[in-house]
Amino acid sequence: MARYKELLEQKKELEQQIEEARRAEAAAALEDVRKIVTAFGFSPEDIFGKRRKNPGQAAPAKYRNPGTGDTWSGRGRPPQWMKDNDAERFRIEE
Known part of the structure; x- marks a missing residue:
């Protein structure tokens, strides 16, 4: 022990x-x-590195589907409604 x-x-x-x-x-x-x-x-x-201003906050919408009103920020995978379409057609005017 x-x-x-x-x-x-x-x-x-x-x-x-x-x-x-x-x-x-x-x-x-x-x-x-x-x-x-x-x-x-x-x-x-x-x-x-630079820190994001508002981590966890969604990016502002850059594109809108005129038929449904759905939006997309332009980040990540494009939504189905943008497939085979010109993105500029859906751009939200600033």
């Missing part, structure tokens, strides 16, 4: 060492990133 307790204590010490090493390496990596960002003048958008 003593061996088991010794191993648990070693595990606890190793976990502490791992966390300390992770913190030290993360701090060094963050410092490197900050130096690179400053040196090249990167903006947050350069690094993370």
